Amino acid sequence: MSGLNQTPKGERVHIALFGRRNAGKSSVINAITGQDLAVVSDVKGTTTDPVFKAMELLPLGPVTVIDTPGLDDVGELGRLRVEKANDVLNKTDIALVICDITEGFSSFEAGLLEQIKKKQIPYLIVLNQADRYRGSVQERIKEIAEQTNSPVLAVSAKTKDGVRELKEKIASLVPDEEERRLLGDLLEPGDMVVLVVPIDKAAPKGRLILPQQQAVRDILDAGAVAVVCQNTELKQTLQSLGKTPKLVVTDSQVFGQVAKDTPQEIPMTSFSILMARYKGELPDLIAGAKAVSRLQDGDTVLISEGCTHHRQCEDIGTVKIPKWLREYTGRDIRYETSSGTEFPKELSNYKMVIHCGGCMLNRREMLYRTACCAEQGVPIVNYGILIACMKGILPRCIEPFADAMEAWKQTCGE
Ligand SMILES: Nc1nc2c(ncn2[C@@H]2O[C@H](COP(=O)(O)OP(=O)(O)O)[C@@H](O)[C@H]2O)c(=O)[nH]1
């Protein structure tokens, strides 16, 4: 269990359970994890907010299980719950639709299924409370599978019948995405990468932040060598290496100085550009950077951060970026902010969205946010790309990535 909390939330497969109140969603979670984590209640509608739980789910490994409130509630509270559950769908990798086997599949579940299918989320219909069913469970499975044209499984959260099969089925649903790497795909064994990590007031005490840790790990996984130094030591470090590094990766905040201190022939990029590529589509974000030069006085810009309690980004989003944008554009821009799992649905009032690197969000969520922006015609860019753009060094930072260079030439390079 000790390794459990060490897989960052943004890296875990997110499994969400949906269904009517009292179908047994919370009970099923308890049954598959073998732990009493979720609130089970005889009173309808106890769970009011989606509950996110990190856990080890064999044979799958570390996952985040999301217990959603019952969705069939009426009235104001019910509507709120439905909305929240829809938000959950935007970060769901695998959806389980839980129904009471006796009650079966109604138009309510059908509506839910439609949403899930529209978002192309792998899913499974789980008929729970099989211990209470009076007829043939096998017949019931067949009937509902035909009715829904979907994979169906029966379980009893109470007796644990079918629970092992359910866990195996969930594991088989994990999307087989090509494995994405932060930077390992750019490296050969034996390559050297210099990571520039400034230690300033904003740096957390006693540790490195997530993108830095992940970069070190990915370099090691590639059989390459990571050299970590502060920006103040970069020049000297490069001189003493005895070998030309394959890449220099720097924190965005010291971009300017690092670009100066890194000889032109050494490819250079930033942690946030690596993260943008890892979590989303780099070319889309590059295209978004162009919007900066079109900003006018009085325009509103949304600054969106993926984390709520990791304060290290705060100062960048609320203080530094507005200040730099003011200097760069000379415009009087208005800012609104969003943070955590909240992302506004209505974006048309914003001239652009400036997003953090998204190290706390999963790729599905980042792609969803990018798609929301695209749908409403609002350009989106992230911190690192914006900063590089304002400092005029964006082309250099994306040189290692052909598709991003192409997007740059097509849009920003005009
Ligand atoms: N007999 C039986 N009761 C169950 C089963 N699963 C859940 N329940 C009961 O159904 C009620 C609602 O369960 P709960 O997990 O809170 O449902 P939720 O609202 O979907 O999260 C509780 O009283 C549970 O004990 C099951 O497999 N068999």
Ligand SMILES: [Mg+2]
């Ligand atoms: Mg519940």
